[in-house]
Amino acid sequence: MIILTNNEGKSGIGTTARLLREGRAALDAIEAGVRLVEDDETVRTVGRGGWPNLLGEVELDGSVMDGSTLRTGAVGGLKGFRHPVSVARQVMERLPHELLIGDGAARFAAEIGEERGELLADHSRKAYQRWFDGEVSPADRANWPDVPLTPYCQNAVDPEIGKDTTVFLALDAAGHIATGTSTSGWGWKYPGRLGDSPIIGAGAYADTRYGACACTGAGEMTIRAGTARAVVLYMKMGMSVERAVKEAVDDMRALKGGLISRVTIHAIDARGTHYVAAVNGLPTNHYWVWLPGMPEPESRPCEIIQISEDRPQDKPTAMKVYTDV
Numbered sequence: 001m002i003i004l005t006n007n008e009g010k011s012g013i014g015t016t017a018r019l020l021r022e023g024r025a026a027l028d029a030i031e032a033g034v035r036l037v038e039d040d041e042t043v044r045t046v047g048r049g050g051w052p053n054l055l056g057e058v059e060l061d062g063s064v065m066d067g068s069t070l071r072t073g074a075v076g077g078l079k080g081f082r083h084p085v086s087v088a089r090q091v092m093e094r095l096p097h098e099l100l101i102g103d104g105a106a107r108f109a110a111e112i113g114e115e116r117g118e119l120l121a122d123h124s125r126k127a128y129q130r131w132f133d134g135e136v137s138p139a140d141r142a143n144w145p146d147v148p149l150t151p152y153c154q155n156a157v158d159p160e161i162g163k164d165t166t167v168f169l170a171l172d173a174a175g176h177i178a179t180g181t182s183t184s185g186w187g188w189k190y191p192g193r194l195g196d197s198p199i200i201g202a203g204a205y206a207d208t209r210y211g212a213c214a215c216t217g218a219g220e221m222t223i224r225a226g227t228a229r230a231v232v233l234y235m236k237m238g239m240s241v242e243r244a245v246k247e248a249v250d251d252m253r254a255l256k257g258g259l260i261s262r263v264t265i266h267a268i269d270a271r272g273t274h275y276v277a278a279v280n281g282l283p284t285n286h287y288w289v290w291l292p293g294m295p296e297p298e299s300r301p302c303e304i305i306q307i308s309e310d311r312p313q314d315k316p317t318a319m320k321v322y323t324d325v
């Protein structure tokens with residue numbers, strides 16, 4: 001057994017570990033843990049308390065994947081519901097589809113009785129107002145929101161503060177592997193922007209035969225590189241979990257132009273070995289792991305791999321910070 005989550009998953013990993021110890025299925029244990037993170041307002045990038053988009057609305061993305069059936073469920077741009085991970089789970093359980101977005105996702109959530117909630121917490125509302133007052137021109141304020149948003153998209157929030165996600169990967173006592181993700185995506189994103197968290201194969205992938213991978217950070221990069229699926233495929237081809245992640249990092253070196261920023265790649269194999277690399281990360285980047293025999297989950301540093309050094313033009317630019325963290 002193993003449970004791996006990123007730093008944002010701290011408030012949920014204890015419950016997930018307890019459920020795994022009690023013999024519960026990986027997917028159930030993951031869903032329970034992610035729900036706690038979604039309800040934790042101090043996590044500024046997931047569920048209630050997450051950052052809003054350029055219009056001040058919180059749009060949530062999330063997914064689950066059952067590595068034993070290769071069934072998935074995902075939602076993108078979901079507004080007004082507290083637990084995107086559970087809506088995603090029900091997409092998997094009840095529909096012949098794998099991904100719902102926007103109004104359709106909200107309609108489905110209402111239809112199955114999912115809990116509604118105000119997602120914009122006070123601290124996010126204030127941060128958004130500071131951004132609006134500081135950046136939006138008087139002419140655009142007069143016509144807001146019927147103005148071009150593209151110029152504002154370039155000057156949003158510091159990418160290291162304004163984005164993150166929670167990802168959970170687990171191997172249960174019966175040998176089943178699953179993943180779960182949940183995020184508000186980037187703060188001040190263009191409305192309708194999906195990151196990698198609901199994109200199976202980019203932000204998450206699980207296959208009980210080989211292992212699982214889930215990513216946080218710049219979803220734009222993992223979508224382009226197909227990172228999560230690539231890592232699992234590299235394990236299928238015989239690479240160790242660490243080698244597979246490093247191979248996927250090499251794939252990222254081929255990305256030209258577009259956004260190049262931080263991506264953290266979390267991976268486990270079918271034996272419960274794990275490896276976490278923070279691409280363009282900081283020494284402060286940590287993850288959480290629980291293994292049998294550990295009384296409590298442990299926080300450990302990610303291995304840092306820089307892929308920007310040889311291409312200084314791709315280094316993330318410093319942007320103004322409108323958050324109060």
Ligand code: ASP
Nearest residue numbers: 163164165195216217219
């Ligand atoms: N991967 C998420 C996204 O692209 C955000 C993050 O983890 O930083 O929406």
